[in-house]
Amino acid sequence: MIDDYNHAAAAVSGGGVIAYPTEAVWGLGCDPWNQQAVERILEIKRRPVEKGLILVAASKQQVAPLLESLSDQQHQLLVETWPGPVTWLIPDTNKWVPDWVRGQHSSVAVRVSAHPVVQQLCQSWGKPLVSTSANRAGEPAHTTHLAVSTELGEEVDMVVAGKTGEQTSPSRICDLVTGKVLRS
Template identity: 35%
Template sequence: MKTERWSVDKDVDKNKSYPQIKEAASFLHKNEVVAFPTETVYGLGANAKSDEAVAKIFAAKGRPADNPLIVHISSTSQLQDIVASIPEKARKLMDHFWPGPLTIIFQKKQGAVSDLVTAGLDTVALRMPDHPIALELISTSGLPLAAPSANRSGKPSPTAAEHVANDLMGKIAGILDGGPTGVGVESTVIDCTGTTPIILRPGGVSKEEIESIIYQVEVDSSLKNQEQKPKSPGMKYKHYAPAAPLFLADGEPEWLQTVINEKRNQGLKVGVMASSETASDYDADMILDCGSKANLNEVAHSLYHVLRAFDEAQLDIIFSETFPETGVGAAIMNRLDKAAGHNWIRQKARP
């Protein structure tokens, strides 16, 4: 398959017509799949109403069909066509965080979207992205777009069009290139179908920010319990992983350097993902600074880019420092834990 690639300035003007976006929208109406930028990561969009179109998402990604997808919309009128009702707490969150990196789960109207989108569930996950190209594409097409991250399943999510091309060129109809994304980690997913909203996936909107609006929110216990199956789209399988085995290292840089030295003495090529505060403390084959622990938004923004960069170095093993789980740090550590397959090494306490 030939994959078209269109470049569009991120600052699109709603009063102007963009032939690139019109052409991309025409592919969507033909039930083809088009990658597009959002404020979190690049999404892999297709007509959420069409079984044929949605099936092409799963085929392109190599994603298991029992993993539900998030539907992206550009207006509340689209929302009303898809959901059975809008709970008051969901409405408060929409008013405050939409457009933005917050996905809300509602009870769905039967037949409103393809059953492939919801994996047969009676609920549907929706969000309104805060990115002018994404909103213009959805609006121009007039379609709700099912859109997981635009990467091969299991790989780090794409924060640049080049990442999408590396994974999916020849497998999808087109890529709208709007430059690098902003937040860097995917949206927060919150289930508002019950009495108390439950965060199913930490992301670009923190628990603390949500609590400032609706006061009481729970966190899905499966995020901490590896034996439980997660309920959120995109969280059921190992994800976000670089090619080399990744281990999360909980300890001081001096201790981690001894571990690095042991692996290099064994002939292994070692990579380290470190904070700005400690990157210069390490000696390894590849050391990547992912941002300051004092500015976790910076870390979130660079996370997937750094994980992908390790692949280019053909490393044998990667170690990553850990980060505070406050604010967006919860999303950072969730993604790193998934990328590492829950593999940690910990410094022994001193006697």
């Protein structure tokens, strides 16, 4: 299994796009700082760049530049929900995340995942990954390896083995500044 994660990390490092299981659905991932890789994901999904994408990480340390300007209360909210299926919109005051990931937003959507495959992928890669559902925009997200391989297998560089977690719906999305829940 370690070879799979190392192979996936090498694919990402080379500008590739991978499909992998997350808490509830299959995701597509790549190097957030590689514009061509992100553009490939947007093309696969048929999604406009303006909407922005989620970053997924193995730990808070992998997204530390985003956390530097947060209040103690905001840090506490992250501690209470991470790792786990909560995605937070975090202000990117230093523009650490590229525009092609943030989209038209001043914040970036970030989740520290507890899913073992996501954890290992981010640890092997050593950085956060783009994480967006493995489906075309407006279509249901794929929940099985077979569905992802059949529908998107020709368009990605690797489909990582594994199963989705116990969640029945994609991660909850909350705004860290306002506390507003954008997706429950």
